[in-house]
Amino acid sequence: MAEQKKMVEAITSMEVDFAQWYTDVVKKADLVDYSSVKGCMIIRPYGYAIWENIQKILDTRFKELGHENVYMPMFIPESLLQKEKDHVEGFAPEVAWVTHGGSEELEEKLCVRPTSETLFCEHYAKIIQSHRDLPKLYNQWCSVVRWEKTTRPFLRTREFLWQEGHTVHATAEEAIAETEQMLNVYADFCEKSLCMPVVRGKKTDSDKFAGAEATYAIEALMHDGKALQAATSHYFGDGFARAFNMTYQNKENKLTYVHQTSWGCTTRLIGALIMSHGDDNGLVLPPDVAPIQVVILPIAQHKPGVLDKASELRDRLSKSFRVKVDSSDNSPGWKFAEYEMKGVPVRLEIGPKDIENNQCVLVRRDNREKLFVSLDNLEESLNAVLKDYAEGIYNKALANLEKRTFACTTIDEINAKLTENGDGFVKAMWCGEEECQDKVKELTGVGSRCIPFNQESLSDTCVCCGKPAKQMVYWGKAY
RNA sequence: CUGGGUGUGGCGCAGUUGGUAGCGCGCUUGACUGGGGGUCAAGAGGCCGGAAGUUCAAGUCUUCUCACUCAGACCA
DSSP: OHHHHHHHHHSOOTTTOHHHHHHHHHHHTTSEEEOSSTTOEEEOHHHHHHHHHHHHHHHHHHHHTTOEEOOOOSEEEHHHHTTSHHHHHHHGGGOEEEEEETTEEEEEEEEEOSOOHHHHHHHHHHHOOBGGGOOEEEEEEEEEEOOOSSOBTTTBOSEEEEEEEEEEESSHHHHHHHHHHHHHHHHHHHHHTSOOOOEEEEOOGGGSOTTOSEEEEEEEEOTTSOEEEEEEEEEEETHHHHHHTOEEEOTTSOEEEOEEEEEEEETHHHHHHHHHHOBTTBOOOOTTTOSOSEEEEESSTTSTTHHHHHHHHHHHHTTTSOEEEOOSSSOHHHHHHHHHHTTOSEEEEEOHHHHHHTEEEEEETTTOOEEEEESTTHHHHHHHHHHHHHHHHHHHHHHHHHHTEEEOSSHHHHHHHHHHHOSOEEEEEEOSOHHHHHHHHHHHSOEEEEEESSOOOSOSBOTTTOSBOOEEEEEEOBO
16 A cells, blocks of 8 residues: 555655664664763653653552662772682673763762662662661662664663662572562563563573672563563572672571562563564554553544544543544544554544534554444543553464474574574573583574573573583574 | 674655766655555755864765674573
8 A cells, every 4th residue: 555655655654674674763763862971862752751651650560569768879899899819700791880070070989770689689778777677679760871882772872761670688598589579560561560471580600790699680572573672680699799798687696688579671671572463563552551552633623623622632641541632633644553553552543524413433553453342431442442552462472482482402493593583582491601602602593591480391401512401592693 | 793784854765087076765834635654735844973184175085983784692
């Protein structure tokens, strides 16, 4: 169709060039703009509104589970950063440093936080004395800086917004339970609110967070078959506690090290939903986080009564949904394309003919299905459409995940499956040796993503060396 | 950091053997329109990324720089 073709012109087709498609969508949907500092993006109102919705839902959930928000400084003295050896080594290559205050050189340079473990540790060491002070369940919403070489909007930027939870507990068991609980909070959020299926699992030793005893992650699969880590949750044991001298007196009056966790997710989630649900017409947003859930488009809006009816519907629906009326002078066709590009889940068309019949037209973003519904029970109709829509995009993403997950028992099979089907998750057995982990990546291009909680036994031997296998690993190319 | 690409109105591009900048979209004003990116009319908007050089003359040729971008390696 001619009109179809014209819409596609604005956005590069996914099949032609996925990276370009992503960049087109991100810019054309008004999510971000580039700034004059490489890797630092301007998150525009429509993009920021998505983040605010993500924040609202997660923040509520965190608080329900007893967490409190705090704010830590953005600067970390060099000496503080260096207290935990593995941690510095992990982050040193990508930190930005402040060396001057005004024109005076600082006595000790300050790092712009790449993450705030050290600040929390220093603070916790001061405020915790007794087992009665535990647990401490803190979280902060802020931005951090990592001086990345290659950057892409949302997926990898030098400054990014995130949330970092830092908790300390009396026992290892409690801390481990917290780590698992928060991973499940993220997984649940991704599946329910972002309509994005994820694989839950543990990172291999070489992939775990700098300074962690164990790192857990949820991995999602994008439309192009590349994996994206959607959130992580770390168990620190008492490693940082020993480095920062974080102790408490237990009930037996003995000084004891605390056990600690941290967990986080970032604006990268926005990139994840773009690449999970989007299509050649632009964004497709999950209702829970869509800044606009229903866009009302008046048709023949200069005819008497149309705009009034549109406003009336907006006022009425605003009680239950996030609604916008577009009464700009653009043509209806232009508006259709515009709000599809922006991924608005449902558009509501209302024109003179509809008003006469006490009805309106609902059109879903995901499949363009058209429904003529009565204005009398519009709320119910919308709820039903949104629910079905959310399930629809979840199932579509799940189908993609399943279609692109390949169980393999040999290196040759991995290469054959990937060549035949394109990128995706490879499930394969592993002996646990780092050498094999590296070799798999070298020979096939897919790296270890996680050791899933849902283990399967595909064979008794490591896909690489043939020695006895310890566990099944998900492998993939990562964003 | 390694390798490719691109820098010309806001955006996307054209610009021939060097001769003093043009198109589409967008924008402004107005009118008619309006159920899949409408039509017409009149406008506004550019030290051609930067520096040096060759030349009577440089968007175009030479050298050097800077920026962005894509693919790798590293990472949320």
